[in-house]
Amino acid sequence: MSTAKQPWGKPSPKDVVSGLVTGLFSIPEGMAYANIGGFNPVLGLYSGMVPTVLGSLLARTVLMTTTLTSAIALSSHSVIAEAGLDPSKLATVEMLTLMVGLAMTVFGLLRMGSLMSFVSNAVMTGFTTGIALQIIAGVVGDATGYHPTASNTLGKIAQWLWHVGDWQLAPTLVALATVAVWAVAHAIRPLRSLATLIALAVVTAAVALLDVDVDLVRGISSIPNSLPTPVMPEFSQAPDLAFGACAVALVALAQAAGIGSAVPNPDGTRGSVSGDFVAQGVANLGGAFFRALPTGGSLSRTGVAVSAGARTRWAGVFAGLWLALVVVLFGSVAELIPMPVIGGLVIIIGIDLVVGRLPDIRMVLQTSWLAALAMLVTFLATTQLPLQDAIIIGAALSLLLFCVQAARHARLRALEPTGDGHYRLVPVPQRLGDGDVVVLDYVGVSLFAEVSRMEEQWPRVDGDGVVIILSLRILPDVPSSTFLKSMARRADQLRSRGGRLILCGVDDELQHSLAATGLLERLGPDNVVPAGDVVFAGVDEALRRAHAGPGQSP
Structure with missing residues (x-):
């Protein structure tokens, strides 16, 4: 059946498995990102349910997973605080989510995704590589027990490596064991798509049986065995949050814009950045009434889905459904997942994303010194500055690169x-x-x-x-x-x-x-x-x- 007649495709067993892996990942990662942003960690959990299902159903980049990211969480908290509002007030948070969804939808309907085509490959390569390092820097503390205090990505990684003597033995060994189990499973062809799930299950069970003293998901927050109940946003706060919501939307959309090039559609169909804008907007409009924080396309969660064997958009739908089912039936069991396991697997995913960009990096370096400079500056901006500033710098560099090349030729x-x-x-x-x-x-x-x-x-x-x-x-x-x-x-x-x-x-x-x-x-x-x-x-x-x-x- 053609794609035009069956726009959502046919789910495969690998999509079911991939959804399970991604859903399990959403428990600790979503809670951790919400906690990093200063929100109730349970909101991060709920952000992987309704938004993920809606985003996956509508996205033109079919494997893109719409959920909470660390950059979105941090930007959202900053916007609410700068507006003089209370980030702990649920109705305020949901109003921001609603406004972000509205901004994304408007951007998509106005076909503003085409503006992303003006961002050069050099700039996008630097941006996505920097985001991959951000993903790694965000979990090195969970993986080794040493939490760097530097204010930027490169500083965190450098500080983490410099203080290798301060790494705690137990979490480091658990993270290394996770990497080892993943590598063995990944080396066996029939198990390759299940490698992430195998590593997660095997090492979690081993830590529980051996009673290894490491941080668990329950250390972030308890997981209620229930689905998110409906809530109404505080509509009167719309004027206060309007400008900030646009900023959060741009941060989220810029992160997601690189997913299409990093993870192309398996069936060879072309994606649409504007279509992805609308999909993420609808995801937030729906999530705003079910206790979700603002969400967007997540490169790390998409990487988890792909590494677990995702084939169609149904992998994202199953991820949201599996997460809801696991929370209702086994929420307390999911609290036993060790944080070093999550850290080890996310580091693997981040490294895989960096390795995947190496051909583009080589191409840019061989193209011209101007392109290489644009890539380097964007990479440094992404790792050293707030993400919204890096986006502006990247866009300006793309425009400058075009002007210089046009004038030269x-x-x-x-x-x-x-x-x-x-x-x-x-x-x-x-x-x-x-x-x-x-x-x-x-x-x-x-x-x-x-x-x-x-x-x-x-x-x-x-x-x-x-x-x-x-x-x-x-x-x-x-x-x-x-x-x-x-x-x-x-x-x-x-x-x-x-x-x-x-x-x-x-x-x-x-x-x-x-x-x-x-x-x-x-x-x-x-x-x-x-x-x-x-x-x-x-x-x-x-x-x-x-x-x-x-x-x-x-």
């Missing part, structure tokens, strides 16, 4: 007729004498930064009656005013010596801009040749007009 070339209806590209003549007619081909996007380069390549006019035909094959719908001003100046210079500037390949939008700015009148209607469907047909028409003379165009 914009050029003028001359078109020389071959006599058989074709043209060859030749260098622009340095000077033009009396009565010369030359066709110039402009390759660029009319970015203002390109104009100075084009001016440098423009031929010197030493004679009278010179006609310059400028072919505009690659020009956006709305050219820059700097470009139009340059064309106006060139047209005036040529006209002062009895010459003409003819623009050919002019589309409707450019025609409108020429008319609105008065440039059409300065050029003269006969000196503007519309674009056609045939390549260089406009050049042929422009040449006929040039040789026919002013006012005598055929």
Whole structure:
């Protein structure tokens, strides 16, 4: 059955298993993230139920798991505190979740996901690699018993490694045992997709039987054997939370934007960042009435699902359902999961995510020093600064990289007729004498930064009656005013010596801009040749007009 007829696909046994593993992971990880953000840890647990199911059903990146992340938890607490509200008040938290969902949905419906396509691969590689290290830095304390106090990701990892002597023996051995069991199971092909679940179950059982003294999930909070009961958000606080909700939404969406490239759809279908925006928005709109914190696409939880064998979006649906079932039936048993086990498995996932980015890192390093610099700066920003600042820096770097590359590659070339209806590209003549007619081909996007380069390549006019035909094959719908001003100046210079500037390949939008700015009148209607469907047909028409003379165009 085609995807169009069955948009949700058919669940597989591996999806059921993957959902179970992801659901179990959501117990300690969700509670830990909520605790890190200063919220009731049980809210982190509930954030993996309704939002995860709704997000998985609607996401265009089918394996993306929508749930709470550490960055979202920290950003949410900061927003509520800065608004002068109480983060411990449930109705306030749910109002923020509702506002975040509304912002995400609006962004998606306005197709603002397309803005993410302007973020270069270099910037996205630095961002996702930094996020992977953030994931690792967030659990090193659980894995070894030593909790670094540095304020940024690289500082935490460096401090953690430097104080290896302060690592506690019991949690470190449990984490190493978890990695070892996972590695053995992963090396056996039939068990590869179950490696995470096997490591979680085996080491948890061993710790319980041997009575190893390590932190357990129950140390974060007790788990109630019940589903989240409905709650109403505090609607009167919407104005106070509106701006902050947009900030949290951008943090969450930026984190999720890299999941599509890191974890492409198994069936080969294309994802949609805007579609994912809407899916995450609906997930939050639903979760806001069932005690969920703001949620978004989680790279770490998606990594858990994929490593456990997820094949379709049903893996995420099962994750939310399994979590609900486990909480209701075995909530107290889940409290026995050791935190070093979670730490060890999350470190494995983080390392796997970094290794998965190595081909992109090598590609960026081999592309250009500008791309490599953008990747490095974004990586450092992601690991050293608040995530919202890193997002702004990454977007600015992408824009700057585009402008620099566009300005560097914009050029003028001359078109020389071959006599058989074709043209060859030749260098622009340095000077033009009396009565010369030359066709110039402009390759660029009319970015203002390109104009100075084009001016440098423009031929010197030493004679009278010179006609310059400028072919505009690659020009956006709305050219820059700097470009139009340059064309106006060139047209005036040529006209002062009895010459003409003819623009050919002019589309409707450019025609409108020429008319609105008065440039059409300065050029003269006969000196503007519309674009056609045939390549260089406009050049042929422009040449006929040039040789026919002013006012005598055929």
